[in-house]
Amino acid sequence: MELGITADRAEQLLTALAQQGLVTRHDGDPARWSAAAPDVAVEALLLRREEELLRTRGRVGELMRAYRRAQQPQTTDLMEVVTGQAAIAERWRQMQDGARRHLMLFDKPPHISPTDTELERSLLARSVRIRAVYEAGSVSAPGRLAEIREVVAAGEEARLLPRLPCKLAMVDDRWAMLPVATGSELQAAVLVRASSLLDALTGMFEAYWHRAVRVPDTGGPTLGTGNRRGELLTLLSAGFTDDSIARQLGVSPRTVQRWVHEVMDDLGARTRFQAGIQAARAGLL
Structure with missing residues (x-):
């Protein structure tokens, strides 16, 4: 039975095997080949395979970086990290400008900018429902509760709790923003877009809202x-x-x-x- 291998093809195969150390050519007769000793040939072959594996393993880090770069567009669509207090304040203003139906807040220190009551009044004027849960420490400063009463009188729904899990701002069913980490300074925040994570944050807000106590819209020691x-x-x-x-x-x-x-x-x-x-x-x- 013929194998269908030409002389040139056979020469190529033998040369390839020789490069791997599995066969050797006779010096006296170039047309004759002989197999190498198994222990020597296999050991050399294993060493070469180990070297190839090491080179491949060394590229894993490079492959992972390429993989993360390929995945980055999908992650960016859902979340965005905003760094710097000025950038966070500006993004929060943009979120409020884009509000259409409702705005929900966990008000908890630290604060990066004074409360913009005029902006809040403009939101209320265009029928945006605003609900805010204030942590006790957030309203302990003199005059702060009076400021809250003013926006409550304008239409904000405000409640109080001793403790809140985090700062949180949510606009409609589109955006939420919260700190990257807790601390005395707010230097980085995560902007979350419509996703299951945004749904979970909405559920957390509702749970704390129902536990909180209402801020009265009137008060003061001179009242009845x-x-x-x-x-x-x-x-x-x-x-x-x-x-x-x-x-x-x-x-x-x-x-x-x-x-x-x-x-x-x-x-x-x-x-x-x-x-x-x-x-x-x-x-x-």
Whole structure:
């Protein structure tokens, strides 16, 4: 049976085997070939294969970098990292300008710019629903609660909680922005576009919103007892200390303590926490 291999093709195959050390040509007769000793030939072949594997392994890092570059456009469509406080503030302004239906906020320190009440009023004027949950530490500065009441009077829905998991800003069902990492300074933020992650952030906001207590739209120590009591209960439920409440209401801590004891007695509560529960059940919050 003929193998169908020409002399030239046979010469090429033998030459290739010789390059791998599997056969050798006789010096005295170039037409004669002989197989190399198996231990020597196989060992040489294994060494060459190991060298090839090492070279290939050394290219894994390069291949991974190429893979990540190829995947980058898909990731960028969903998320974007914004660095620098000025850039973050500008992107947040752009998000607010593009709001159509609703805006949701977790207000938590640190803050990178003063609250733009005029911009918020313009959003409310064009029927954008604004809901904000404020962490107690975010409104403890003197006069801050009064500022919040002003935007509440303009139409913002505001609530309070002792603690929030993170800063968060969400616009419609299109964008969310939150810090890359927690800390005393906000230097980088992640912009999240429509995705399952954005849906999860929306669910988290709704869960905290329903747990929070409403910020009253009126108040102050000069108002009647009913308004004062409602405001006091709101601040207590939000986790404010006596000193913080005193600063917000413009009275002494001793006066706040007296008011707290009066409220607890009237509600039949032995602790502040019980007073908050009783107030919620009575519809006072």
